[in-house]
Amino acid sequence: MQYNNVTLAYGERTILRDISLSIDPGEFVFLIGASGSGKTSLIKSLLGAKRLQSGTIFDDSGRDIALFSPKELLQYRRGLGTIFQDFKLLARKTVRENVAFAMEVCGYSNYEIERRVPEVLAKVGLLAKKEKRIETLSGGEVQRTCIARALIHDPRIIIGDEPTGNLDRANATEIMHLLEDLHRSGKTIIMATHDETIVNTMKKRVIAFSDGKIVSDTKEGTYCL
Template structure:
C-alpha cells in the first residue's frame, strides 16, 4: 500500500530530516507514527501528502504509483484520494457542518444527488446528525474534530492521514475520536496517525513505527509509545 524505499530528506539548511528510511505499510493497517519532537514525523507525513519530496529514494503507493514522479498538475488529483485530519480541525468557519463535509465532495465534482446521500451518512457515523446546521464556532473541540473526520472520509479514501488529531482534545473526547478512527480502519481504510498521545498508543496496541533522528528506530506490530514526552 505505502512503501518508502531508501528515502532521505535533507533540507536547504543542511538539516537531515529523514535518513535512508525503508518501510512498508500494508492496505488496511492502522499505524502510529511516534518519536520525539523534531525526529522526522512531520516530514514523513508531508512526503505522503506530496508537500515535500525526498532528496533521494522513492515513495510507492499501491505497488505501482511512484508519487515522487508526479507532475505538479497531478498533485491535486492525488491528494483528493487521501483523507487528512489535522490537530486544529481546519474547518471553514462560514460554512455549517453539512456544508463543510459536502465541500470535500464538491471539490471532486461529485453529483449533488450523491452529496445529499453520503454527507448525512458520514454525519451519522461520527454522531453529529443533529448538528448539521451548526457553524464550527457553535461546536465543541471534539465535535469539530468529528466534522473533520467526516469530511476526511466522505470521498471514501483508501488512506487516512491523521496528524495529531487528539492534540487539542481532553482525554475522554480523544478516546471518542479514536473509537471512530478504529471503526473507519475496520471498514478497510489504511490509517497513519502521527501522535504524542502515549496513553492512546499504549492502550490500542496497533503497529508502532518510531522515528528518531530521522531513522526508523523501532517497528513493532503491537507496540507501545516508548517515550516520556
C-alpha cells in the same frame, strides 16, 4: 505503500535519512517521536507535498508517486483522507456547510454533495448536529467534522497528524473509537501522535523516529521513547 531509502531535508538540514518502511493496506500504524523528529515531514512526503532529497515512495499499486502527472497526483491524494490537529474549518458555518464546501472546492455536483454529505456525517455520528455552527460544538465534535470531511472521497488510507492533539481525554478517546471503526471497515490508518495513553491502550503497530532514523517498529507496540 512503501518508502525505499527516502531522505528528507529542509535546505542543508537532513530531517530523515535513508528511511525504508512499508505499510500494507488495512494496517493501523502509529508514528511516534520527539517534537521535530520528522513525523509531519514524513506525512507531507506521503501526500506528495514534500520533495524527496533521494529515495522513492511507492503507492499501494507500486507506482512511484514522484512520477505522477498533476492529474494523477490529484487522484492519488483523493485516496488519502487527512485529519490535522488544527481543524481548518469555517467556525461560523455549520457542520453540513463545512463538509459541503470541501466538496464544492473539489468540483462535485450539487446532486453528489446532497447525497454524500449526510452519508459521511452519519459515519461519524454527526447527522443530528448537521445544522449546528462549528463554534458551538465540542472539540470532539469539531474533530469528527474533520473526519467526515476526510471521508468525502471514500479514501482507502486515513492519515492523522496529531488528530487528538487539542482534545481532552474524553474527546480524544471518542476520536480513537471512530478511527478504530474506520479501521475495522477496512481503512488503513496512519497516525502521528504524542499521546502515550492512546498508543499504549490500542496496541497497534508503532514506528518510532529519532535522530533522523526509525529506531523501532513493533507490531503491538507501546510508546517507547
